[in-house]
Amino acid sequence: MSLPIRPDLVGRTPYGAPQLDVAVRLNTNENSHPLPEALLDDITSAARSAAGTLNRYPDREANALRADLAAYLGHGLRPDQVWAANGSNEVLQQLLQAFGGPDRTALGFVPSYSMHANICAATGTRFVDGARTGDFVLTAEHAAAQVVSVQPDVAFLCSPNNPTGTALGLDVVTAVYAAATGVVIVDEAYAEFARPGSASALTLLPGRPRLVVTRTMSKAFGMAGLRLGYLAADAAVLDAIRLVRLPYHLSTLTQVAARAALAHAPRLLATVAEVMGQRDRIVRELPAYGLRPIPSDANFVLFGGMPDAGALWQALLDRGVLVRDVGLPGWLRVTAGTEAETSAFLAALDHVLTLLPGGGLPS
Numbered sequence: 001m002s003l004p005i006r007p008d009l010v011g012r013t014p015y016g017a018p019q020l021d022v023a024v025r026l027n028t029n030e031n032s033h034p035l036p037e038a039l040l041d042d043i044t045s046a047a048r049s050a051a052g053t054l055n056r057y058p059d060r061e062a063n064a065l066r067a068d069l070a071a072y073l074g075h076g077l078r079p080d081q082v083w084a085a086n087g088s089n090e091v092l093q094q095l096l097q098a099f100g101g102p103d104r105t106a107l108g109f110v111p112s113y114s115m116h117a118n119i120c121a122a123t124g125t126r127f128v129d130g131a132r133t134g135d136f137v138l139t140a141e142h143a144a145a146q147v148v149s150v151q152p153d154v155a156f157l158c159s160p161n162n163p164t165g166t167a168l169g170l171d172v173v174t175a176v177y178a179a180a181t182g183v184v185i186v187d188e189a190y191a192e193f194a195r196p197g198s199a200s201a202l203t204l205l206p207g208r209p210r211l212v213v214t215r216t217m218s219k220a221f222g223m224a225g226l227r228l229g230y231l232a233a234d235a236a237v238l239d240a241i242r243l244v245r246l247p248y249h250l251s252t253l254t255q256v257a258a259r260a261a262l263a264h265a266p267r268l269l270a271t272v273a274e275v276m277g278q279r280d281r282i283v284r285e286l287p288a289y290g291l292r293p294i295p296s297d298a299n300f301v302l303f304g305g306m307p308d309a310g311a312l313w314q315a316l317l318d319r320g321v322l323v324r325d326v327g328l329p330g331w332l333r334v335t336a337g338t339e340a341e342t343s344a345f346l347a348a349l350d351h352v353l354t355l356l357p358g359g360g361l362p363s
């Protein structure tokens, strides 16, 4: 007997990046650097005092946290323009609940973050792939033309883009916004890692009431386990989200821990430069193995050029290094972790590709 599941969910597979207990985990773009002791102390004492209030519901509006997030983002943003939820995935889900849904269409440009399409599926929103041109490039002209032809209720841009790593020029965002009548979401989960010269879509918010920029504390802040994502947009977008969010969606403990982490922002973000250094090192060194890295503005590198990506993924895992098979034939993605992790990744590559006979891979 099969369950009476929604027909549009039948046959779908759940999100499932492997969570394996191996020495070097470079597959989900976490920040590998240990959190500072002072932050652990502050989270502990904030949780201790908040625990006494757990008989009450949390602040439904997370006002103090949203004020802190607005201050962190800058760009003159006010707390009523910043919203927070349990990871930017929940933020995206709330956006689709409000602006997508049955009989509505979302447009994305694949390859991009697979959760955009997954959350569309979960909310009954039709997802259309606008595709990219050669080498994963997305130009303003191509993107705007797709928007004109699809007329989406929601358009997704991702900058820097996961899994390719490259940031978009703001010309792409402005062209998509101008061509669209629906909401335009720019997923900036990796914004803090962008190379100099790349600008955030936060600068475009004034005068664009349908533009939404999403961010997360999961990557640069090193707080993936906290589950805290947020967005910046016109205050009216937040009013739309309030219609669909679950009451008290953000727990008291999450709110106080996130505030403690934001108070340590400069210290936490000090690891960003180091991660960028390891990212650039990976991009620099991969060609020596005959591999082709894509230039990255994020904390990971997509690389191709191997005869068999699946076999290389397995061979690296056999040597204790977990990278990501993002489902792009011929490509793998590796997170830039600590210097030691990068060294371990490169040593494993060296072993597999140059030391073992026949490249160590089945032909």
Ligand SMILES: *Cc1c(COP(=O)(O)O)cnc(C)c1O
Pocket (backbone or CB within 6 Å): 029, 086, 087, 088, 089, 090, 113, 158, 162, 187, 189, 215, 216, 217, 218, 219, 224, 227, 228, 229
């Ligand atoms: C990792 C990632 C996120 C983060 O999701 P959270 O729910 O905030 O952990 C969002 N968007 C992209 C493109 C990502 O790669």
